Amino acid sequence: MAQSPAHGTDHHDHHHAAGHHDPQDIKLLGFWIFLVTDVILFATLFATFIVLRGGTDGFETGAELFNMTGVIAETFLLLTSSFTSGLAVLAMHQNKVKPMITWLVVTGLLGAGFLALELIEFVELVHEGATLQTSAYWSSFFTLVGTHGVHVTIGIGWMISIIIQILRRGLNSDTKGKVTVFSLYWHFLDAVWIFLLSIVYLMEVM
Amino acid sequence: MxxxxxxxxxxxxxxxxxxxxxxxxxxxxxxxxxxxxxxxxxxxxxxxxxxxxxxxxxxxxxxxxxxxxxxxxxxxxEQPRWNAITLVFGILILLTIVIGSIWIMGNNQIGMRM
CATH class of the missing domain: 1.20.58 (Methane Monooxygenase Hydroxylase; Chain G, domain 1)
Incomplete structure (x- = not known):
């Protein structure tokens, strides 16, 4: 935005004079710092769930109510979408706009599939009587898993806006930085899901 | 690679x-x-x-x-890897929150058992 068009096109992405910090590097580091704050957010929610998992108020827990087939499908959808968002970044570094957008769209569709399965899971749980108000166990469960789901939802919206921007302005160092940061965010969400699967689901049904 | x-x-x-x-x-x-x-x-x-x-x-x-x-x-x-250093710091806080919560709340339950 602040860049003049001449600057945007003449500036070669891969060369910077020694001593000058690439602004995209600073943005990338800033995003890492954001991810760390998100790690702390999830740490508190994980700690809450682990501490409250005994507080069932006599109601059934996930051990009886989880549908593991759906959860396993969610896991592989999100893992594959993490992989395809990496392929989008690879295509971007080769300046292949069309493959890049294709991989981003695939990533978004896999993410949407994940969200759909998660929503179906939540609806089924509510039908069984497990809601936010049922017990400490289910309150902390829905808060933890729901916060991750909200992150995925925001990620999909963010990705759509980046695609629109690239279609309008093309690939430059600015939009490239955005795709890089988005893929970092998406990999991070998959990393959080690994621990959700492990601690919330697998340790519950074992 | x-x-x-x-x-x-x-x-x-x-x-x-x-x-x-x-x-x-x-x-x-x-x-x-x-x-x-x-x-x-x-x-x-x-x-x-x-x-x-x-x-x-x-x-x-x-x-x-x-x-x-x-x-x-x-x-x-490039060196130094500030992103890795930031992440290590984050994981330190994560482990403190999670392990500390389990430890303290576990002790509380023992203390309340009468």
Missing amino acids: ADHNNTHNSHGGERHEHGSVKSYVIGYIISIILTIIPLVVVMNDMMGRTATIAVIMVTATLQFLVQLVFFMHIRDG
Whole structure:
């Protein structure tokens, strides 16, 4: 935005004079710092769930109510979408706009599939009587898993806006930085899901 | 992968490595294997409680490292690696919050048992 068009096109992405910090590097580091704050957010929610998992108020827990087939499908959808968002970044570094957008769209569709399965899971749980108000166990469960789901939802919206921007302005160092940061965010969400699967689901049904 | 960047010069004149299709495929395959191992162990009740928890946590941690190295390229970039240092700091806080909560709340339950 602040860049003049001449600057945007003449500036070669891969060369910077020694001593000058690439602004995209600073943005990338800033995003890492954001991810760390998100790690702390999830740490508190994980700690809450682990501490409250005994507080069932006599109601059934996930051990009886989880549908593991759906959860396993969610896991592989999100893992594959993490992989395809990496392929989008690879295509971007080769300046292949069309493959890049294709991989981003695939990533978004896999993410949407994940969200759909998660929503179906939540609806089924509510039908069984497990809601936010049922017990400490289910309150902390829905808060933890729901916060991750909200992150995925925001990620999909963010990705759509980046695609629109690239279609309008093309690939430059600015939009490239955005795709890089988005893929970092998406990999991070998959990393959080690994621990959700492990601690919330697998340790519950074992 | 992508070993074109082997000069150890920290002057910022070079960009990071970006990985390759091969490194992403390797990371993806290892992740799938590390997901399937705990699933098989849990769904078939193959081990005792402690062993199962150990398998789940070890495979999850390994998969987290695989994501960091093969997908998030934590090892790339110029020295010093501020992103890695920031992450280590975050994990320190994470472990403090999670282990501290389990420890303190566990002790509370013991104290309240009358």
